[in-house]
Amino acid sequence: xxxxxxxxxxxxxxxxxxxxxxxxxxxxxxxxxxxxxxxxxxxxxxxxxxxxxxxxxxxxxxxxxxxxxxxxxxxxxxxxxxxxxxxxxxxxxxxxxxxxxxxxxxxxxxxxxxxxxxxxxxxxxxxxxxxxxxxxxxxxxxxxxxxxxxxxxxxxxxxxxxxxxxxxxxxxxxxxxxxxxxxxxxxxxxxxxxxxxxxxxxxxxxxxxxxxxxx
Amino acid sequence: xxxxxxxxxxxxxxxxxxxxxxxxxxxxxxxxxxxxxxxxxxxxxxxxxxxxxxxxxxxxxxxxxxxxxxxxxxxxxxxxxxxxxxxxxxxxxxxxxxxxxxxxxxxxxxxxxxx
Numbered sequence: 001x002x003x004x005x006x007x008x009x010x011x012x013x014x015x016x017x018x019x020x021x022x023x024x025x026x027x028x029x030x031x032x033x034x035x036x037x038x039x040x041x042x043x044x045x046x047x048x049x050x051x052x053x054x055x056x057x058x059x060x061x062x063x064x065x066x067x068x069x070x071x072x073x074x075x076x077x078x079x080x081x082x083x084x085x086x087x088x089x090x091x092x093x094x095x096x097x098x099x100x101x102x103x104x105x106x107x108x109x110x111x112x113x114x115x116x117x118x119x120x121x122x123x124x125x126x127x128x129x130x131x132x133x134x135x136x137x138x139x140x141x142x143x144x145x146x147x148x149x150x151x152x153x154x155x156x157x158x159x160x161x162x163x164x165x166x167x168x169x170x171x172x173x174x175x176x177x178x179x180x181x182x183x184x185x186x187x188x189x190x191x192x193x194x195x196x197x198x199x200x201x202x203x204x205x206x207x208x209x210x211x212x213x214x215x
Numbered sequence: 216x217x218x219x220x221x222x223x224x225x226x227x228x229x230x231x232x233x234x235x236x237x238x239x240x241x242x243x244x245x246x247x248x249x250x251x252x253x254x255x256x257x258x259x260x261x262x263x264x265x266x267x268x269x270x271x272x273x274x275x276x277x278x279x280x281x282x283x284x285x286x287x288x289x290x291x292x293x294x295x296x297x298x299x300x301x302x303x304x305x306x307x308x309x310x311x312x313x314x315x316x317x318x319x320x321x322x323x324x325x326x327x328x329x330x
Binding site for chain 2: 002003005008026029030032033034036037038060061063064078079082083086087090145146203206207210211213214215
């Protein structure tokens, strides 16, 4: 028993409006297909109407597609917040010890000017990646779970990096001493954030290409 | 049955990867139905377990996706990447070792467990 396009559109409407999947194009498309297939099977196996079958199927899904009120990401469906929390460990939390290690390492050589140049180079890489990411997001044709995660607060991060570089340069210029690096941690940390998010966006390109192929 | 579900839970990723290795490419609903069919309804992969596992493996680079238009809607297929194939082989070895060890413990002459 195949669903009509009106019935499929109705499921799409429910996912967008009742369960906040409006902004997750990739996930909504996937769920739409799964729920539609499940509804077709319910209608066929239990000889029930579309509305009853949809209620049954949505009941099965309720926990996963409702908001996760206990999570840090409390305004997105639970299945999104689950993935984002896993990504946090891989792409966010691991940056802190890495930054600390690099900053501590640079402290050991802080009497040498080359350390300052290395730090400024890292800051410049961060700045380039930050603007590259902002450019990518402005051209984004689809919102996916990965792209929304990578876009989170990106403008604030770029602003913070620019400000940190400005503070460091001003201090170095005003006292003529290249060795003071008050915003070192911020510069390194923000650069790492951009590196990780560039990795995420590289993965997202594949998903976007697939979406472009079928939409 | 519930206790058995717990035992299966730890091997969910390996089961999905093995299925994808055998079938080439599959979509979410198909995976749940295939598992039900193979285990004669004993194992039921819930949507709440399946999709987080698929998305995590996709983010880790073990799975690739392919989309097609089917019956008026878009279907997302999953297939193993090269690193996914290698990972499947190593996970299957681990699982086989685990099963062998469990078998030895349960049926071994010195460690015969009373049921």
